[in-house]
Amino acid sequence: MTASSMMARLSGIGRDPKRGGYSRPVFSPAELELREWFVGEAQRLGLDVETDRNGIIWAWWDGPGRARENAVATGSHLDSVPGGGAFDGPLGVVSALAAVELMQASGFRPNRPVVIVVFPEEEGSRYGLPCLGSGLMAGTVSADRALALKDENGDTLADLFGRNGIDPDRVGPDAKAVERIGAFVELHVEQGRGLVDLSEPVAIGRSIIGHGRWKLRFEGQGNHAGTTLMSDRRDPMIPAARTILAVQEAAWAVPGARATVGKVTPVPGGSNVIASAVDVWLDVRHADESALQPLVDEITAHASGLARAAACRSSVSRESYSPTAAFDTDLIQRFTKVLPSAPLLDTGAGHDAGVLAPFTPSAMLFVRNPSGISHSPEEYAEDADVDTGAHALALILMDLSSE
Known part of the structure; x- marks a missing residue:
């Protein structure tokens, strides 16, 4: 299944009739439906799915008995800002699934484990703290502070996690999870008009300001x-x-x-x-x-x-x-060899890749947004560019996992 056809299947989930666009706060009915959809698609591809103690979903493509270490990880998030666009977050998750499907269809088999990671509460729209899932895992956010956060209804994160099968007593830094990631690649819709001005469908991220x-x-x-x-x-x-x-x-x-x-x-x-x-x-x-x-x-x-x-x-x-997150220079050099026409872009938007960058080699790919608008219903990506981005991600994952 192509990335663009997957995005079309998600287009009815979490629509906001009042604000326009999509409202998918973490563990809301809409975001839970997306999480369930992801698990089903990952299992369709034969991936082994697990949810860790911080609510992060991992979908593994590896062989029986293979050690889950030095993995090539990719993914993004499924939650949104209030009234946000369709692509911010889900595009990276959908493209990861499509990339694995492309790799499998070509007969490629990775020499390193490949894993798709879905982080919760990246936007911070429910609890006001962005990149909460990746921050808990990496230890940049303390468990005590996170669990005490309250949403507009007065529900703490501890309450929310508990209702969704996550033990609040086990939430917090997970060094073993971070150590399993040998490289992290996050694809995201561009949240500006850099690619529009450069007339290119895909760019390589250089840093987050x-x-x-x-x-x-x-x-x-x-x-x-x-x-x-x-x-x-x-x-x-x-x-x-x-x-x-x-x-x-x-x-x-x-x-x-x-x-x-x-x-x-x-x-x-x-x-x-x-x-x-x-x-x-x-x-x-x-x-x-x-x-x-x-x-x-x-x-x-x-x-x-x-x-x-x-x-x-x-x-x-x-x-x-x-702080400013500079992405891994070795990864960027490899990306430019695989995608020689892709320009380098800095971004002013925060991402889970920026949280992980100090702990493991991380980098990003951006897909053209012809409107140049994000965090808004006007955010957009053409089907052709969506599929080009998934293909570019597949090439990157094959290069990294063939070691």
Whole structure:
């Protein structure tokens, strides 16, 4: 089965009638349906499927009795941002299945184990912490912190894992799992227009620029919207709103910076209530890591001043941080020999490959997105490019696993 035909089969799962696009938070009915679909497809190809103690699915292509070490791993995630596109995450999983099927159909048999890996909660859309599954496995996220996270319904990750057959007491760093991976290759739809401008269907990833998420909290006095005079208000929404505008101005002043407020949560959130607190989620990225913290410091200092001027208080907490991840140079050189026409691209989007890069040789492939838009219903990839990407991945996997 081709990668494009597999993507078509998934097109009805997790559609969001309100936002458009797809909403597939981790372990939601939609994401669970995708996980079940993946297991079925992997078993159809004769792969041995297991789910580990961090909720990561592994689908092994190896011979009986062969040691599962120094494996060539590929895969991605199945969850999405709210109202996201069809390709972000699932394309990498689908392409991995299609690549294995292409390899099997050609009669190729790997000399090293090949494994498809599906990581949970890559987007962080349910618990606010991106690359949670790979981070737990690699030890970059502590189990205590992760398990205590709460979603919008008040469910902790421990609750969610427990309901889905994952023992919270066993969640955490898994050095043996990481050590099984001799190389990791993640295919992903491009989340920009680099390939559009270069007129190429597939690119080789060179690095992921440094990025982090911070939560700014503004606290004031909750009160009645109709009875509280404007002069008597301590409304935290005002410094929150002015900070959002200041974020844009601060980012424009730093060449190459990218700063975004994509989530604002008022407490308690009633339309006729002056909020008692407002949480503002700040995403900041820059290729030069040394430029990140000064920009965040400038924004938070300005936010503090705006809060004082409104008789409110402000605080900041760093929710996640990923330094610039340079992919393995030896892998990149091998990829360029296998795919000589593929350009090299840096990306501003975070990926599980970036989490694994400090621990095992890792690299990425990107498939052209003609819209140049991602995390949106307008994200897209042509069927021909989807199938070209799966074929490119098969060539890479054959090269790596023939050793």
